[in-house]
Amino acid sequence: MVLYVIGLGLADENDITLKGFEAVKSSERIYLESYTSILMVPGFKERLEKLYQKQVILAHRETVELEAESILEGAATSNIAFLVVGDPLSAxxxxxxxxxAKHSSPPIPVKIIHNASIMTAIGSSGLAGYNFGQTVSVPFWSDDWKPDSWLERIGENLNIGLHTLALSDIKVREQSAEDMSRGILRYQDPRYMLIPQLISQILSAANSQKADYLDPNRTLAIALCRMGSEQERIVSGTLQELLDMANPSQEEAQAEEAEDDADELASEADLDKRRAARAEARAKRAFGEPLHSLVIVGKRLHPLERDYAASYACPGSNFIQVAQDVYGCKE
Structure with a gap:
């Protein structure tokens, strides 16, 4: 029989293709890969099951990477569907x-059924897919782990004028280092990197490596948020302008500082959590709920790309001016 590897598309259960839907209906077991991305609707597993009228098995990282044989078991006599949000072989x-599957004995036939992904949705930014270079993934940093090898890829793209798609990290079903060291099986709440943190880490890495090609006031970028969903939001501007969108107003900053000062019983850890929650709320107010990605605009910018992307410019943005003066993108 067949192992179907099926793309679900970007947003919800209705984005599956007709070909993918028919493959699911013909399958004995259905797995949903659940750690690299998510559908942007609540209760997505139950919604898939309602549509398919079949049970959907969540395939976590450890299942796919360490227990692949359990997924392939029985594929010699029945169809198996492995569902992936977006396109199964894209990002x-x-x-x-x-x-x-191909190297098993006997070999299991594999059928790939493609779908839309963030790699194709970048066209909604107004930038041509032909002008993109290497895609990078930016992971969450911690106090003692700050990988930044991806910055070199951004530099290589910008050096030849190409745009860069930067994918933000998500953490689903992750354990803390402390729990792992103690042998405690406990999962943290899901975390999704939002535009402000994504930009902040990019700029921090550039500053650490003394990279001069990511001046926040002279580098154009486009935030791509919840692409393909009803809440899709696209915002363009300089890196600094996008960062500023999630900054508190003067009144908000004063009120928050007064609240923290008045709470004499709060520990520094408590205050840090409170500040992080406020920053997350402001980021969601500016850019919407996750998932978020970012395009860093390269200098091989065409006037048509410029004008299309500028239609998404944040209030007061200097997008057109920077495109003309810094990028040399003139009529």
């Missing part, structure tokens, strides 16, 4: 599972 690949 995230599952080639190991596919190779295991």
């Amino acid at each position: 995230t690949t599952h080639t190991d599972l596919i190779l295991r």
Whole structure:
């Protein structure tokens, strides 16, 4: 029989293709890969099950990477569907599972059914797909782990004038380092990197490496938020302008400072959590709920791209001016 590897599209259960839907209906078991991305609707597993009228099994990272045989079991006599949000072989690949199927004895036929992903949705920004370079993924940093090898890829793209798609990290079903060291099986709440943190880490990495190609006031960028959903939001501006969108107003900052000063019983850790929650709320107010991605605009910017992207400019943005004066993108 067949292992179907099926793209679900970007937003909800209705984005699956007709070909993918028919493959699901013909499958004995259905797995949903649940750690590289999510559908942007609550209760997505139940919604898929209602549409398919079949049970959907969540495939966590450990299942896919360490227990692939359990997914392939029985594929010699029945169809198996492996569902991936977006396109199954686009931003995230599952080639190991596919190779295991092909190299099993006897080999299991594999059928890939493609769908839309953030890699194709970037066209909504107004930028041409031909003008994009390498895509990068920016992981959450911690106090003692701040990988920044992806910055070099951004620099390589910008050096030849190409745009860069930066994918923000998500953490689903993750354990803390402390729990892992103690052997405690406990998962943290899901976390999704939002535009302000994504930009802040990019600029911090550039500053650390003394990279001069990401001046926040002279680098154009486009925030792509909840692409493909009813709440899709696209915002363009300089990196600094996008960051400023999530800053508190003067009145908000004063009120928050007064609240913190008045809470004499709060520990510094409590205050840090409170400030992080406020920052997250402001980021969501500015850019919407996750998932978020960012395009860093390269200098091979065409006037048509400029004008289209500028239609999404944040209030008071200097997008057109920077495109003309810094990028040399003139009529």
